[in-house]
Every structure is written in C-alpha cells, then in structure tokens.
Amino acid sequence: MQELIMTYGIPLAIIVAKILAIMLPLTITVAFYTYAERKVIAAAQMRRGPNVVGPFGLLQPIADAVKLLFKETILPSKANIIVFLFAPILTFTLAMVAWAVIPVNEGWVIADINVGILYLFAISSLGVYGVIMSGWASNSKYPFLGALRSAAQMVSYEVSMGFVIVTVIICVGSFNLTDIVLAQKSVWFCIPLLPMFVVFFISALAETNRTPFDLPEGESELVGGYFTEYSSMTFALFFLGEYANMLLMCAMTTLLFLGGWLPPLDIAPFNWVPGIVWFLLKVGFLAFVFLWVRATLPRYRYDQLMRLGWKVFLPLSLFWVVATAGFLVYFDMVPNAG
Amino acid sequence: MILQAIAFYLFAGVTVASAVMVVFARNPVHSVLFLILAFFNAAGLFVLLGAEFIAMILVIVYVGAVAVLFLFVVMMLNIDFKAMREGFVSNAPIGVIIGFILIVELLLLVGGWTIQAPAIGAIATPIPPINEVTNTEALGHVLYTKYIYLFQAAGMILLLAMVGAIVLTHRTRPGIKRQVIADQIAKGHMDTVSVQKVPSRSGV
Numbered sequence: 328m329q330e331l332i333m334t335y336g337i338p339l340a341i342i343v344a345k346i347l348a349i350m351l352p353l354t355i356t357v358a359f360y361t362y363a364e365r366k367v368i369a370a371a372q373m374r375r376g377p378n379v380v381g382p383f384g385l386l387q388p389i390a391d392a393v394k395l396l397f398k399e400t401i402l403p404s405k406a407n408i409i410v411f412l413f414a415p416i417l418t419f420t421l422a423m424v425a426w427a428v429i430p431v432n433e434g435w436v437i438a439d440i441n442v443g444i445l446y447l448f449a450i451s452s453l454g455v456y457g458v459i460m461s462g463w464a465s466n467s468k469y470p471f472l473g474a475l476r477s478a479a480q481m482v483s484y485e486v487s488m489g490f491v492i493v494t495v496i497i498c499v500g501s502f503n504l505t506d507i508v509l510a511q512k513s514v515w516f517c518i519p520l521l522p523m524f525v526v527f528f529i530s531a532l533a534e535t536n537r538t539p540f541d542l543p544e545g546e547s548e549l550v551g552g553y554f555t556e557y558s559s560m561t562f563a564l565f566f567l568g569e570y571a572n573m574l575l576m577c578a579m580t581t582l583l584f585l586g587g588w589l590p591p592l593d594i595a596p597f598n599w600v601p602g603i604v605w606f607l608l609k610v611g612f613l614a615f616v617f618l619w620v621r622a623t624l625p626r627y628r629y630d631q632l633m634r635l636g637w638k639v640f641l642p643l644s645l646f647w648v649v650a651t652a653g654f655l656v657y658f659d660m661v662p663n664a665g
Numbered sequence: 666m667i668l669q670a671i672a673f674y675l676f677a678g679v680t681v682a683s684a685v686m687v688v689f690a691r692n693p694v695h696s697v698l699f700l701i702l703a704f705f706n707a708a709g710l711f712v713l714l715g716a717e718f719i720a721m722i723l724v725i726v727y728v729g730a731v732a733v734l735f736l737f738v739v740m741m742l743n744i745d746f747k748a749m750r751e752g753f754v755s756n757a758p759i760g761v762i763i764g765f766i767l768i769v770e771l772l773l774l775v776g777g778w779t780i781q782a783p784a785i786g787a788i789a790t791p792i793p794p795i796n797e798v799t800n801t802e803a804l805g806h807v808l809y810t811k812y813i814y815l816f817q818a819a820g821m822i823l824l825l826a827m828v829g830a831i832v833l834t835h836r837t838r839p840g841i842k843r844q845v846i847a848d849q850i851a852k853g854h855m856d857t858v859s860v861q862k863v864p865s866r867s868g869v
Contacts (some may be wrong), residue, residue: 335668410698441799452729456701459733463694463740473739482733482838489725502718502801634846 345437349426357570358388365566365617367533371622382441396557403465404525406556410464415557415564418457422571425450429578430505432588432602443504447579451534453482454572457554461565465556476629477536477543483636484533490526490644494520494651495583500662508587510662515591516585522582523647526640527612531576533636535569538621542629577613578606636647669713676709693739701732736846 362385364376369376377384402408428443430436440446455478462474496502498520499510518525526593533540536552544552556566581587587609588602627635683702690696704727712721798806832863 346750407692424763440717442717442801445725446716446746449721449724455729455733456736459736459740460698478733479738482730485729579864630844631846 365619414461418568422568462553487640515586680706
C-alpha cells in the first residue's frame with residue numbers, strides 16, 4: 328500500500344496540482360477576457376462598456392456566468408441529443424487540453440513532449456469537430472449553414488498555418504516548444520520571418536472564427552451560426568472554449584514568433600524581469616490585438632475569405648517554406664544537421 | 666508497467682468497440698464519428714509504442730482533414746436509410762461467405778507467421794537507438810535518404826490523384842461574371858469619373 332502511494336499516488340497528486348495551476352488561472356483569464364473585450368470595444372466606440380456590477384464593472388463576467396448557470400438548457404425536440412450535448416463539451420475540452428504543452432517559462436510546462444508543436448496543431452485541427460457536430464446535431468438550417476462555413480474556413484486556414492509552422496520548424500530543427508523558444512535567443516522569429524508572422528496571425532484570426540472572419544456567426548445572415556440552438560451552460564461552454572482558443576492562438580504566436588518568455592534584449596533591466604511576466608505581456612498584447620481588430624475591421628465576404636486562404640496565403644507560405652529551406656541549406660545554417 | 670497496460674487496454678478496447686460501432690451504427694453520421702474515435706485511439710496506441718510523430722500525423726491528417734471531408738460528404742448526402750437496408754437479407758449470405766474467406770486467409774497467414782531472428786538483422790537501414798535520436802529524426806533520416814525516390818513517387822501519385830479529381834469535376838460555365846480583384850484595385854477615379862465643363866444655359 329505504502330509503495331503504491333509512493334509510485335503512483337504522489338506523481339498523480341503532482342500532475343493534478345500542475346493541471347490545476349494552469350486550469351484555474353486560465354479559466355479566470357478567459358472570463359475576464361470577455362470583460363476586456365467589451366471594455367476595449369466600448370473604448371473604441373467611445374462608450375463606457377460594463378460598469379455597473381462591481382468596481383469598473385469587474386464582476387460582470389461572474390454575473391454573466393451565474394446568469395447562464397441558472398438558465399434552462401433548451402434541447403430542441405428534433406436535435407440529436409447525444410451529439411448535441413457532446414459538441415460543446417468537446418470544444419471546451421480541446422481548448423483546455425492544448426495548454427498542457429504550453430511552456431510559460433523555462434521548464435514551467437505540464438508535458439514537455441518532443442512533438443509539442445505537432446500536438447498543438449493536432450488539437451487545434453480537432454476543434455472543427457465541435458463546430459460540425461453542433462451544427463449537424465441541432466437539426467436546424469442556420470446552425471447547419473454556419474457549421475459548414477466554419478468548417479470550410481477552419482480547414483482552409485489550417486493548411487497555411489501548417490506551412491508557417493513548417494517554416495519555423497526548419498529554422499529550429501525541433502518540434503519541442505521549449506527548443507523553439509530557446510532558438511530565438513539571438514533574434515525573435517518575427518523579424519526574419521515577418522511575412523510568416525503576419526500570415527500566422529491572420530490565420531489564427533480565421534481559425535478562431537474572429538472578426539474579420541466571423542462569418543460562421545454572421546448575425547445578419549445566420550442568426551448565431553452553429554450555436555444558434557444552444558442555451559445556458561452549453562452555450563457558455565462554446566463561449567469559454569472560443570475565448571480559450573483565442574488565448575491559445577496568442578500563446579502559440581508568442582512561442583513561435585515572439586520569443587516566448589525571453590526578454591526583448593538580454594541586458595540588465597530586461598532580464599531582471601521573470602520570464603513568465605514577459606510571456607504574459609506578449610500574450611496579453613496579442614489578445615488585445617484580437618480585440619482591436621474586431622473593433623476596427625468589417626466582416627469579409629465569404630468567397631473573398633476563401634480566396635485569401637487558398638490563393639494568397641497558401642502560395643505565399645509554400646514559397647516561404649522553400650525559400651527558407653533553400654536559404655538555410657545554401658548558407659549551411661541548417662540546425663541539427665546530422 | 667501497470668499504468669501502461671491499463672492505458673493499452675483502454676485505447677485498444679475503445680478502438681475495437683468504436684470500429685464495431687462504425688459498422689453497426691444506424692446513422693451514417695454516427696458511423697463517421699465512431700470512425701474518428703477509432704482513429705484517435707489508434708493514435709493513443711502509437712503514443713504508447715513511443716511513435717509520437719506518427720501518432721500526431723495520424724491525428725492531423727486523418728482526424729483533422731480526411732475525416733472532416735468524410736463527415737462533410739455524409740452530412741450533405743441525403744441518404745435513404747430504408748433503401749439502404751432493403752437488400753440486407755438477400756445480400757447477407759454473400760457477405761458472410763466473403764467474411765469467412767477473409768478470416769480463413771487471415772488465420773492461415775497469422776498461424777504460419779514466425780519472425781526469424783536474422784530478419785531483424787536483415788533490415789536494410791539499422792534503427793538508431795531510441796535514446797540517441799527522436800523517432801521524428803530517425804524517420805527523416807531514412808525517408809529522405811534511402812527511400813527518397815519511393816517517397817517522391819508516392820507524392821507524385823497523390824498529386825496525380827488530386828489533379829485527376831479536379832479535371833473530372835471541373836466544368837467551365839459560360840456567361841458567369843467573376844470578380845477580378847486586381848482590376849478592381851487597379852481602377853482609379855480617373856477611369857470612372859470625369860469632370861465636364863458644362864456651358865452655361867445650354868446643358869450637356
């Protein structure tokens with residue numbers, strides 16, 4: 328019994344503690360990200376935003392959560408109930424499990440696996456199922472159309488995202504996220520790979536169905552898109568999953584292009600600051616850009632969205648993969664050449 | 666070791682169960698969803714084997730792309746379930762016979778299967794020890810050196826299949842006005858608006 332606790336019990340407790348250490352701050356951050364979105368957009372439109380519940384309206388997300396919790400979960404009578412209920416759970420779970428491999432500082436990561444970036448890519452490519460399943464299971468026109476749009480959009484932009492990741496991988500020589508960050512010690516990848524950084528960020532907007540690519544939930548044509556039929560906590564799970572995914576994309580961009588937890592310059596005042604602060608600052612900035620974009624840009628037309636993905640980003644990122652590979656081979660700079 | 670065994674039986678069990686459900690599910694969309702579950706658990710088995718690269722590629726390619734297309738097609742098709750099940754009884758004997766032949770063949774093959782000790786030494790490219798290189802690197806070293814031509818040939822075949830599919834389905838419809846974005850951007854106010862000097866009291 329003693330042995331059993333020593334071999335399994337303690338490691339299990341450590342893992343659970345690590346998971347909680349990521350999950351709890353993440354969930355709270357997601358809740359306050361919704362508040363931040365309303366405040367940022369209000370500021371951009373010269374309004375005040377939420378300011379009634381608590382000081383500066385800071386308790387608004389909690390009030391919203393309580394409200395959603397107490398609402399009735401409406402199940403459409405023609406819906407496919409199991410799939411209908413499973414879709415939001417899947418969306419939320421996927422948005423959470425991806426954080427297992429995100430290093431917030433050197434060594435501060437739950438699972439430092441060899442194929443970290445591939446794991447992230449795999450998990451984000453699974454996100455499309457939550458959308459398709461919810462749209463199909465609702466058994467209703469608007470969710471179905473919204474789901475089809477959204478799925479096509481997510482699959483399209485995943486292709487160019489994949490090539491962007493390949494470009495970074497070529498420059499690093501490893502799939503491990505810690506290695507990817509450490510390879511940016513001398514210069515962040517957003518400088519030599521600037522076009523790829525832009526492509527990645529725009530693809531991240533499309534991947535998370537954010538403005539200007541939020542057609543799947545284009546209110547004027549599709550009511551609420553794929554989660555039209557969802558209410559109360561099922562809706563809340565979609566909502567939280569979407570915002571967690573946005574933060575995840577910001578974290579991914581930070582790790583791939585903005586040097587993760589590394590300071591901008593490795594000199595005195597900058598490297599006194601702990602790495603996690605830099606990481607959070609960078610993620611926070613990118614998260615702000617997500618909101619800024621939403622407050623600024625109009626929605627894309629659907630065919631133009633597809634055109635941008637397939638006819639602009641795909642050739643551009645393909646070209647950059649070849650160009651980067653050629654450059655590294657020609658100047659004999661290929662990392663880990665064995 | 667116990668944990669690994671538990672994980673193995675969990676993944677293997679769910680894989681087999683969901684594979685069975687793919688066949689028996691009444692709703693084709695449910696079939697595809699079970700297929701995805703089976704893929705996902707197969708990826709879990711690969712992780713247990715230590716082949717994490719293949720596991721991730723399986724999830725990215727099969728689950729993330731191929732199965733999405735499957736699901737699309739199945740959802741969009743208006744399948745008549747009754748018509749699908751009509752021929753079940755009449756076709757059942759043939760199905761049973763084919764299944765029986767397949768299982769006999771499999772049993773013959775597996776029953777007579779032995780791995781000879783020299784066979785491992787006869788592998789063309791020795792597998793580097795796992796603690797020296799990750800399996801991604803090991804795969805890359807073999808795939809892009811020794812088997813480069815086969816690898817490229819596989820790529821060409823896939824490209825050909827893709828081109829073939831496009832050629833077969835592509836049709837040009839006459840009389841469709843398409844938006845040419847380059848033209849729109851190249852257009853300035855000089856092309857569309859002109860300022861006319863209108864003589865007073867005589868009109869244009």
